[in-house]
Amino acid sequence: MVYAIIVYDVQADRTPKFLKYLRRYLTHVQNSVFEGELTEGTLVEVKETLQSMLEEEESVMVYRMDSGSYVERSVYGDDPMDDQQFL
Amino acid sequence: MNDNYHVFTDGRLERHNDTIRLVTEDGEKKYLPIENAEALFLHGQIDYNTRLVSFLNDVGVAIHVFGWNDYYAGSIMPERGQTSGQTLVEQVRAYDDSTRRRAIARQFIEGSIHNMRANVKYYDDRGYDFDAIIDRLEAQAESLSDEMDTNELMGVEATARKAYYSIFDDVLPDGFDFGGRQYNPPDNEVNSLISFGNSLVYANVVSAIRATALDPAVSFLHEPGERRYSLALDIADLFKPLLADRIIFRVVNRNQLQLDDFESDLNGCLLNENGRKTFSKAFEESLEQTVDHPRLNRKVSYQYLLRVEVYKLKKHLLTGEEYVPFKRWW
Numbered sequence: 001m002v003y004a005i006i007v008y009d010v011q012a013d014r015t016p017k018f019l020k021y022l023r024r025y026l027t028h029v030q031n032s033v034f035e036g037e038l039t040e041g042t043l044v045e046v047k048e049t050l051q052s053m054l055e056e057e058e059s060v061m062v063y064r065m066d067s068g069s070y071v072e073r074s075v076y077g078d079d080p081m082d083d084q085q086f087l
Numbered sequence: 088m089n090d091n092y093h094v095f096t097d098g099r100l101e102r103h104n105d106t107i108r109l110v111t112e113d114g115e116k117k118y119l120p121i122e123n124a125e126a127l128f129l130h131g132q133i134d135y136n137t138r139l140v141s142f143l144n145d146v147g148v149a150i151h152v153f154g155w156n157d158y159y160a161g162s163i164m165p166e167r168g169q170t171s172g173q174t175l176v177e178q179v180r181a182y183d184d185s186t187r188r189r190a191i192a193r194q195f196i197e198g199s200i201h202n203m204r205a206n207v208k209y210y211d212d213r214g215y216d217f218d219a220i221i222d223r224l225e226a227q228a229e230s231l232s233d234e235m236d237t238n239e240l241m242g243v244e245a246t247a248r249k250a251y252y253s254i255f256d257d258v259l260p261d262g263f264d265f266g267g268r269q270y271n272p273p274d275n276e277v278n279s280l281i282s283f284g285n286s287l288v289y290a291n292v293v294s295a296i297r298a299t300a301l302d303p304a305v306s307f308l309h310e311p312g313e314r315r316y317s318l319a320l321d322i323a324d325l326f327k328p329l330l331a332d333r334i335i336f337r338v339v340n341r342n343q344l345q346l347d348d349f350e351s352d353l354n355g356c357l358l359n360e361n362g363r364k365t366f367s368k369a370f371e372e373s374l375e376q377t378v379d380h381p382r383l384n385r386k387v388s389y390q391y392l393l394r395v396e397v398y399k400l401k402k403h404l405l406t407g408e409e410y411v412p413f414k415r416w417w
Contacts, residue, residue, distance in 0.1 A: 020104040023118045038123060085371060086364060087094045087109050087117055 003065040004043055005035045008050070010058040017053065018060075022046075029080045036081075089125030089390070091291070091374070093367045095360055097132040102142040109133075124148045125390075126294050128287075130363055149297065151290040155357070159286035161315075162293055171300035177404045178305045185236070191403070191410060192237050192308040195321050196244050198412025200228045202328040203251040205415040210258050210336075217257075223250040237308055244324075251328075259339050262346055272355030279349060279356045280339070283363065284331025285323065287370050292319040292326070295393040299401050322396055325413045330389060334369050343369065378417055 348362030
């Protein structure tokens, strides 16, 4: 498993497309920002799909960490990752 | 590895944009990333429709329903991901051959007793004097033989488990009085925790079996048909000491669970919503915990150990390689 943060900057009317796609894999933590754990293979698949979804002057950034424990994560205010598995 | 989602809030679960969302009664929407999900555990009052069920079937995610009067109410299992006629035939053959069936059943008991002993030893090393109980467990383990049929094996297991349960009253603090195992329904807080813990182990084993071609209904120690997934009963017994009992000791001794996390009435004693949430969290943390696996030569999570167990059994059935049950080695 790897830990990924994915950030996208796309045309305003196209954000739902990215939002819908990424919700299947990761947690939506802020506008245009997703994070969470996935397998190496799934991440490759996600990267390729995102790349194919892009149009001119749009961009996606993927930060990949070997595991969640390599990230020092500080959150001020509400954390959408809290109790992600317990609803 | 694969995430279990526990839903405690009342509301509606629905398919939405190729993933799942929970709409709570006050209209709040929460999305569950489906691609990494292993199973959904529904504890609250939740509505869903056929569209959700067929979607979960497509993505291979199980639903385990936990009721309010009874902890484990049942599962909605996706269509089997793996099927193999050959595996099923071998599984049934082993069941039908009393020598082979007894040998496998005996391994389950040997593993269970070993893992109970590991818990007793843990507390024996931490200031309790459980020598007598360790002796009793060892005596039961030594009394096992290949000639025993499943009823006799069950008898050995029951005697061992009774000895094992006698440490609970010592290890748990005042107020948590056990006095012996009671279920249907559990009669006090400790029994209620054991029931809840065991049902979480059972549901996770059901999920693990589904990942292989083994048939969950054909079992060796328990009689097939005792429950819908009797093979899960066989395997769950091995893991109850590690996955359920240790969590019970931990959450109670650390005061994470208190007496007001339970509801008692004429129908016994059950955890309330808050208590179930606390316990489920501790349980999931434990599933994610890892240990060095000497044979696989890498770190594996406790959740993965369940898978490994099913793979080992399957290998034994197909190739005849000796089945060595899970025995806590650390």
